[in-house]
Amino acid sequence: MASTTQIPAPPARRTAPSNRQGRKHGVGAKRTKGPGRLRPNYLGGLGGWLWLAIIIVPIYYVVVTSLKNQAGFFTSNPMMPPTEPTLDNYKLVLDNDFAMYFANSLIVTVGSVVPALLVSFMAAYAIVRGKGRFLTWTNNTFLLGLAIPLHATIIPIYWMITKAHLYDTLLALILPSIAFAIPISVLILSNFMRDVPNELFESMRLDGCSDWAMMWRLALPMTRPAVVTVGIYNALGVWNGFLFPLILTQSPSTRVLPLSLWTFQGEFSVNIPAVLASVVLATLPLLVIYVVARRQLLSGLTAGFSK
Amino acid sequence: MPTSTGSSRRVLEKGPSGWLAAPALVFFLLFAIIPLFGVLFLSFTKWDGLGEIRLDGLSSWTTVLTDPVTGNALWVTAKIMFFSFIVQAPISLLLGVFTSASQKYRAALAVLYFVPLLLSSAAVAIAYKALLDPNFGLGPGLGLPFLAQDWLGNSDLVLFVVVFVIAWQFVPFHTLIYQGGVRQIPASLYEAAQIDGAGRVQQFFAITLPQLKYTIITSSTLMVVGSLAYFDLVFVLTGGGPGYSTRLLPLHMYLTGFKANDMGAASALGVILVVIGLALALLLQRLGGKNRNASQLEGA
Numbered sequence: 001m002a003s004t005t006q007i008p009a010p011p012a013r014r015t016a017p018s019n020r021q022g023r024k025h026g027v028g029a030k031r032t033k034g035p036g037r038l039r040p041n042y043l044g045g046l047g048g049w050l051w052l053a054i055i056i057v058p059i060y061y062v063v064v065t066s067l068k069n070q071a072g073f074f075t076s077n078p079m080m081p082p083t084e085p086t087l088d089n090y091k092l093v094l095d096n097d098f099a100m101y102f103a104n105s106l107i108v109t110v111g112s113v114v115p116a117l118l119v120s121f122m123a124a125y126a127i128v129r130g131k132g133r134f135l136t137w138t139n140n141t142f143l144l145g146l147a148i149p150l151h152a153t154i155i156p157i158y159w160m161i162t163k164a165h166l167y168d169t170l171l172a173l174i175l176p177s178i179a180f181a182i183p184i185s186v187l188i189l190s191n192f193m194r195d196v197p198n199e200l201f202e203s204m205r206l207d208g209c210s211d212w213a214m215m216w217r218l219a220l221p222m223t224r225p226a227v228v229t230v231g232i233y234n235a236l237g238v239w240n241g242f243l244f245p246l247i248l249t250q251s252p253s254t255r256v257l258p259l260s261l262w263t264f265q266g267e268f269s270v271n272i273p274a275v276l277a278s279v280v281l282a283t284l285p286l287l288v289i290y291v292v293a294r295r296q297l298l299s300g301l302t303a304g305f306s307k
Numbered sequence: 308m309p310t311s312t313g314s315s316r317r318v319l320e321k322g323p324s325g326w327l328a329a330p331a332l333v334f335f336l337l338f339a340i341i342p343l344f345g346v347l348f349l350s351f352t353k354w355d356g357l358g359e360i361r362l363d364g365l366s367s368w369t370t371v372l373t374d375p376v377t378g379n380a381l382w383v384t385a386k387i388m389f390f391s392f393i394v395q396a397p398i399s400l401l402l403g404v405f406t407s408a409s410q411k412y413r414a415a416l417a418v419l420y421f422v423p424l425l426l427s428s429a430a431v432a433i434a435y436k437a438l439l440d441p442n443f444g445l446g447p448g449l450g451l452p453f454l455a456q457d458w459l460g461n462s463d464l465v466l467f468v469v470v471f472v473i474a475w476q477f478v479p480f481h482t483l484i485y486q487g488g489v490r491q492i493p494a495s496l497y498e499a500a501q502i503d504g505a506g507r508v509q510q511f512f513a514i515t516l517p518q519l520k521y522t523i524i525t526s527s528t529l530m531v532v533g534s535l536a537y538f539d540l541v542f543v544l545t546g547g548g549p550g551y552s553t554r555l556l557p558l559h560m561y562l563t564g565f566k567a568n569d570m571g572a573a574s575a576l577g578v579i580l581v582v583i584g585l586a587l588a589l590l591l592q593r594l595g596g597k598n599r600n601a602s603q604l605e606g607a
Contacts, residue, residue: 044404044405047401047402047405051398051402051420052419055475056419059434061437061438061444062434065437078443078447119331120331122327122330123327126326126327126328129323132322132325141332141335145339147528147532147585148584148588149580149581150339151536152346152578152581153338153346154577155574156349156574159349159360160345176338178338179337179338182331183335211323214323236424240426240429241427242427242429242538242543243538257427258428261429261430262433272437272440272443275433276433279430279433279434283426283430286426287425290421298417298421301487302487305483
């Protein structure tokens, strides 16, 4: 890693000096010009707060209800906080193998995101740096994957997974998840890699570097924001995935979190607060990550998709 | 800088081996492209999901194409696609523009806006099921009788509930895309417009909107093609009901294949889904003119 630090920063779009966000870091106290100078945007502000209410009310309801006991749920006003808040619902959910479902989700997510990143990165490097009909064709195939609702292929995948005796294993979820993550990953990574100046590759090549070395010592450090973006985006998708687990697994020992919410709902259909506690518990890990890594996460996603 | 001696030129022109793309390609061929042909093949077979697969000619296609439920599923899909687009596109565009400014309070709002991005569709659907309960949900909670309806049991209302919940979950993602798009518009354009005396609304229509052209195409494509994959949310929220009122195409495919055990017919529905997705994506690309994806196709 140390050898890569001398490489000058790429002219990434994210740091384009002319954008309005960038100006914030300019002359400290000076009021920014641009649209901000106009009359306050009352209509925009109103819409903004209204949308906030739309976002917050359901979340508030879920959290408040998850803290009520059965009696409180049936008797109190649904929007009022519980008079005697209780964590019993959380205890009930945690006693019901929640930790195992969590571990399964973690295994499937890490097990698909890391390989997907690795193969997509290598493919993006080859597509951006290489030439020839094979690579053009490969890239077009991936682009095609973006346009097709790949879930339509679930029946043959089910057949393949069954034939390979992988049905009801975590590997059954990991393999197709890797494949489905590839098109968008290659697209975003190759978009970023095109911005790495060619001269840098050329001078490394003249120094006798192999492609393997250039990939890890030049391309990877230069596209790190994109790698993070792609990683987060795929991780969210796999962590929250529902269709593959529904079709490719069956037993509780291979159950992942989203599916466990659904089965909790069936098991505790009369105990709505417990069901909602499971919703909160399943979301909590992501919320913690969001609070910690929000800036990176949002700027990564923004840059990844508006490029 | 590189000299033009023969050997170094040859060194420079040597691109990386195509083999580097092979692992990704193998995965993708195996679990996406081959199944794509597989679904076409299976649509000409009879299979219950467990036993033998038998070739069965066009019978699955005849079943699917003459079944009124297929037509209904297409109609439901089209309605959900249309309404989600006209609800989500303007809201996410406006929110994206609104949150792209650098005021503190907007940044704080934006932090909360993006929370739904983290939730799984299953979680969202379960939360809304409880929230929309006519006895213990939002309606009685806020004391607003018109909210205390049987939202999910009323076949006239349920489609709009689905559209609303979809918007709740996906608008934040598209807001993020627009926010990024707006931040790439050069501030000098706005400064020039202000010198010319253009107001906020004028600036929006004369600068922001045209500059966001590619962002709009990206977001719209994801929105429209994505609406063919709203399976999870609708499956948990309504199960396709009441009756067939929210049974959209992917859900119809799942229920036909894995509940009614007719994989042949389900595969035919899968083929229809692929064709629609492809057609929509191509259409949107055309509408956008020669855009960046096209140039990527050429310049790769």
